[in-house]
Amino acid sequence: MKDIHKPAPKQGVNPCVVQIPPRRGGVPVHNIVDFLCERLPLVSRAQWLARLAAGGVLNAQGRPVAAQDPCPPGSWLWYWREVDEEPDIPFEAPVLFRDEHLVVADKPHFLPMTPKGRYARHTLLARLQATLGLDTLVPIHRLDRETAGVVVLCVRPQDRAAYQQLFRQRQVRKVYEAMAPWRSGCPWPQERHSRIVESPTHFMQRVEAPGEPNAHTTIELLAHDTHWGHYRLHPHTGQTHQLRVHMNALGLPLCGDRIYPLLQPEPPAGAAPDFSTPLQLLARRIEFTDPITGQVRTFSSQRTLQSFSDLYTVYTL
Structure with missing residues (x-):
């Protein structure tokens, strides 16, 4: 892929790339639109024709291609994900810190990290790339769409490996807060x-499951009333849904959790989530020694979770 020139994002959405494979069984794919319809059938032919007519598909050199252009095997095409009826996420992600190496944002509940599934423009990465004009910006860790709080993103491609190594080697100290039953x-x-x-x-x-542990969390109780507790959680490992799984295993599923203990259905296509019951999980603080500058970095969310009194009106035990 050394001769491929990556185009800039559109509205903060990074381009995707697809390669035209060798012809199968000697049967050629006659043109660009036929190939795209065969390879990416979730987009209708009419939609591909409209994108091609608008210059929304580029060759490896970054030039627009037409629907009836031939498909040389081994060549590459760039396109941008578009989502019909993408739900609007009406919450902002303020920037807490920015320098030449890092951007730190305070992600709201419900906002996905990166374009995926039913979300493209309404994602943290797309919004920050668009508003800050930083096409190279990438997250160096992730939060679930339902989780709010501190997210660290890397500005320069040459720095990414060093920052990602911090997480692989567990050299990052993370603190979460949660509201759950007591x-x-x-x-x-x-x-x-x-x-x-x-x-x-x-x-x-x-x-x-039985077997050698691969997940470790320290859980503290900060405060409680007769039914609800306010907890501080320190994940020492980074398994998917680790905090949610550990709290659920204790019989204390997080308030607003739509996956544990029972998986709830997603809203229909184009419908917004129920914003009234956010998952009560907050990435409160993240700390690490910067591998580029040598500075000790500490970033804290300015967000808050629901109060005990609010829990009674919004959530059920």
Whole structure:
């Protein structure tokens, strides 16, 4: 791919690339639109024709191609993901910090990190690339769409490996806060060690399973009333849904969790999520020694979770 020239994002959405494969069984794909319809059938022929007419598909050199242009095997095409009826996410992600190496944002609940599935423009990365004019910006870690809080993004491609290495080597200290049920007689703090694997029945869920632990979380109780607790969580590992799985395994599923203990259906295409019941999980603070500058970096979210009184009106036990 050394001769490929990556185009700039459009409205903050990075381009995708697809290669035209060798002809199968000697049967040629006659033109660009036929190939795109065969390779990416979730987009209708009419939509591909409209994108091609608008210059929305480029060759490897960054020049627009036409619907009836031939398809040389081995060549590459650039295109941009577009989502029909993409739900608007009406919450902002303020920038907490910016220098030549890093951008730190305070992500709201419901905003996806990167374009995927039913979201393209309404994602943290797309918005920041568009508003800051930083086409090279990429996240160096991730938060679930439902989780709010601190997100660190890398500005320069040459710095990415060094920052990502921090997470691989567990040299980043992360602190979360959560609201969940409270149960008397449960000792605090707790060290939760377990093995987290994919659920055999629900692809979205993870479960604890026998075997060598691969997930470790320290859980502290900060405050409680007769039904709800305010918790601080320190994940020492980074398994998918680790905090949600560990709290659910204790019988204390997070308020607003649409995956644990029961997987809830997604809203219909084009419909917005129910913004009234956000997942009560917040990435409060992140700390690390910057591998580029040597500085100790500490970034904290300015967001808050629901109060105890609010929990009674919004969530059910």
